[in-house]
Amino acid sequence: MTTTLPTTHTEAARSGTARGAAPARRRRPVDWSAPGVYLVALLVVTASVAPVAYVWIGGFRTTPDINADPAGWPNPWSFESYLTVLTSTRFWGSVFSSSLVGLGTTLGVVILGVMAAFVIARYSFRGRGVIYALFAAGLMFPLTVAALPLSVLLRDLGLQGSFLGLIIPQVAFALPTTIIILVPFLRAIPAELEEAAVIDGATRIGFFWRILLPLSSPGLVTVGVLAFIGSWNAYLLPLLVLAAGGMPQELWTLPLGVQQFSTQYSADTGAVLAYTSLSMLPALAFFLAAEKRIVGGLTGAVKG
Amino acid sequence: MTDQLTAGPAVSAGPAPASAPPSASTPSRAARDGRRARDGRKWLEIALFAGPALIVFITFVILPVVLAGVYSFYNWNGLGPLERFVGIDNYVRAFTDPLFLGAIGNNVTIVIASVLIQGPIAIAIALLLNRKLPGRSFIRALIFVPYVLAEVIAGLSWKLLLSPRGGVNALLEAIGLGELTQPWLANPDIALWVMFGILSWKYLGFAILLMLAGLQGVPEELHEAAAIDGANWWQIQTRITLPLLAPTIRIWIFLSMIGSLQLFDMVWVTTKGGPVGATNTMAVYLIQYGQGQYGYGSAIAVILFVISLVVALLYQRFAMRRDLAGAVTSGVR
Numbered sequence: 195m196t197t198t199l200p201t202t203h204t205e206a207a208r209s210g211t212a213r214g215a216a217p218a219r220r221r222r223p224v225d226w227s228a229p230g231v232y233l234v235a236l237l238v239v240t241a242s243v244a245p246v247a248y249v250w251i252g253g254f255r256t257t258p259d260i261n262a263d264p265a266g267w268p269n270p271w272s273f274e275s276y277l278t279v280l281t282s283t284r285f286w287g288s289v290f291s292s293s294l295v296g297l298g299t300t301l302g303v304v305i306l307g308v309m310a311a312f313v314i315a316r317y318s319f320r321g322r323g324v325i326y327a328l329f330a331a332g333l334m335f336p337l338t339v340a341a342l343p344l345s346v347l348l349r350d351l352g353l354q355g356s357f358l359g360l361i362i363p364q365v366a367f368a369l370p371t372t373i374i375i376l377v378p379f380l381r382a383i384p385a386e387l388e389e390a391a392v393i394d395g396a397t398r399i400g401f402f403w404r405i406l407l408p409l410s411s412p413g414l415v416t417v418g419v420l421a422f423i424g425s426w427n428a429y430l431l432p433l434l435v436l437a438a439g440g441m442p443q444e445l446w447t448l449p450l451g452v453q454q455f456s457t458q459y460s461a462d463t464g465a466v467l468a469y470t471s472l473s474m475l476p477a478l479a480f481f482l483a484a485e486k487r488i489v490g491g492l493t494g495a496v497k498g
Numbered sequence: 499m500t501d502q503l504t505a506g507p508a509v510s511a512g513p514a515p516a517s518a519p520p521s522a523s524t525p526s527r528a529a530r531d532g533r534r535a536r537d538g539r540k541w542l543e544i545a546l547f548a549g550p551a552l553i554v555f556i557t558f559v560i561l562p563v564v565l566a567g568v569y570s571f572y573n574w575n576g577l578g579p580l581e582r583f584v585g586i587d588n589y590v591r592a593f594t595d596p597l598f599l600g601a602i603g604n605n606v607t608i609v610i611a612s613v614l615i616q617g618p619i620a621i622a623i624a625l626l627l628n629r630k631l632p633g634r635s636f637i638r639a640l641i642f643v644p645y646v647l648a649e650v651i652a653g654l655s656w657k658l659l660l661s662p663r664g665g666v667n668a669l670l671e672a673i674g675l676g677e678l679t680q681p682w683l684a685n686p687d688i689a690l691w692v693m694f695g696i697l698s699w700k701y702l703g704f705a706i707l708l709m710l711a712g713l714q715g716v717p718e719e720l721h722e723a724a725a726i727d728g729a730n731w732w733q734i735q736t737r738i739t740l741p742l743l744a745p746t747i748r749i750w751i752f753l754s755m756i757g758s759l760q761l762f763d764m765v766w767v768t769t770k771g772g773p774v775g776a777t778n779t780m781a782v783y784l785i786q787y788g789q790g791q792y793g794y795g796s797a798i799a800v801i802l803f804v805i806s807l808v809v810a811l812l813y814q815r816f817a818m819r820r821d822l823a824g825a826v827t828s829g830v831r
Contacts, residue, residue: 369551
């Protein structure tokens with residue numbers, strides 16, 4: 195659900211490094227005399243993490259054990275629930291679907307987005323402002339509003355119940371954010387570089403491929419990460435396209451799959467906890483790997 | 499050679515000043531002379547590059563939203579021809595259904611509570627954490643964890659925790675507060691506030707991070723100067739930091755409002771709007787009643803859209819004009 199706002203070009207270009215650069219700017223010495231601050235930090239961190247930890251640890255308990263004492267510690271530690279989930283085809287089927295849809299969405303939105311942003315940022319032509327305004331206005335069109343007609347449209351196009359029917363609308367809905375982040379990025383690349391490329395005989399398209407794309411890779415990574423996380427966590431569109439469209443349950447994306455599992459096996463609390471915590475794992479791992487990008491994207495977003 | 503000539507206009511179309519919107523670039527001199535020969539190629543490039551994105555965007559975003567407007571005047575089950583025109587009946591039905599009015603009320607409650615409760619908490623925590631703490635980036639990463647989880651997965655976790663035989667009640671009993679145990683999400687008197695609590699858990703980290711990012715833009719020198727002039731911590735925060743943080747706060751309020759108006763996933767997986775509509779939202783109502791009744795559902799969608807748009811435009815007009823220079827922006831998805 196991350197959203198980003200238009201940024202000025204310098205700030206967008208800087209966003210990737212803003213987080214890292216700021217502490218270096220600070221000259222205040224390390225403040226060890228702040229137990230109160232640590233207390234607040236501890237409280238906030240505990241409140242943030244405890245529910246997640248409960249789910250994780252609960253997965254190591256058997257269902258009878260949980261029913262006897264819902265807040266107990268695993269005794270003994272049982273790996274049965276986790277093993278059951280990890281050896282089930284539906285879990286891996288969901289991981290596969292989520293990955294496929296996430297990668298497809300990311301590739302689609304980055305490719306289409308950077309091409310459109312290139313034209314908006316570096317060509318001058320009549321109608322450019324209109325195109326930009328159209329995409330910017332798209333930020334105001336929430337998926338919920340389009341959901342019903344979209345499912346009719348996908349049905350008429352024969353895309354209902356297919357991965358493509360999920361990927362294409364997700365790309366469409368991610369384009370506004372992507373273009374609005376990328377346009378300032380692409381504009382920030384100095385005109386001198388383009389002049390030099392032209393003098394060396396590059397075409398405009400050559401300039402795009404050889405110079406613009408490599409230089410804007412931090413921006414591309416940021417929008418790619420945002421699109422991937424958005425797709426990975428999406429629920430409403432998969433619900434309407436995959437679940438209502440007749441895709442077999444084993445191939446539902448993770449949020450749909452975990453919801454379905456928890457309804458179907460609601461009596462087996464241990465298994466539900468294990469399934470839920472394993473579903474968190476990819477998102478958390480991805481977040482830790484891409485934390486700088488995500489936070490950087492936010493920083494860029496806010497400073498606009 | 500033509501290629502080089504084609505590249506001509508690009509030089510002048512280079513970066514505009516940071517504050518200029520894309521539409522404000524000046525027509526270039528280079529573009530004007532010998533235009534005809536190059537225009538064909540230039541427009542071909544524009545079409546090839548912007549075309550795919552435009553086609554996908556118009557087909558799958560703009561068209562469905564427009565279609566929602568059209569469908570909303572029909573009685574249509576999604577199959578067969580669109581022919582039973584009913585005028586504004588669907589809208590009348592929506593605004594006379596107490597369940598839908600209740601859903602609007604719940605959305606408004608969550609919007610107001612988010613701004614008035616989550617905002618000050620997030621700002622206070624961000625101000626406290628905005629110092630050079632050992633382990634700061636670790637703390638920040640942990641605070642951000644709930645935000646990274648899918649709303650569905652967070653919702654399911656809380657559903658388990660808050661069930662009558664779940665972890666929260668067990669914990670209350672274990673620490674001797676047994677009389678406080680509740681069927682949290684099944685008690686219509688408190689369910690909306692429990693929902694708000696879950697949402698705060700999910701989105702407070704985002705707010706704190708946003709504020710911390712905004713605080714990085716407040717120059718340290720100002721604090722030092724104020725301290726030298728004898729200002730205490732409280733004065734520095736309220737007279738210097740908060741005013742400088744205002745743009746960030748305004749943007750957070752905007753995101754929070756739009757997100758709250760479009761709330762769906764969390765409610766859908768935890769309560770489906772129940773008990774007896776206590777946690778219903780416009781989007782939940784839309785999906786619950788819209789599948790099969792495409793005309794009525796579309797009318798709900800249009801109402802949701804118009805409310806979000808009016809809130810966004812009014813807010814931008816009056817609160818954020820300096821921050822965004824009028825760009826239309828949105829919420830969290």
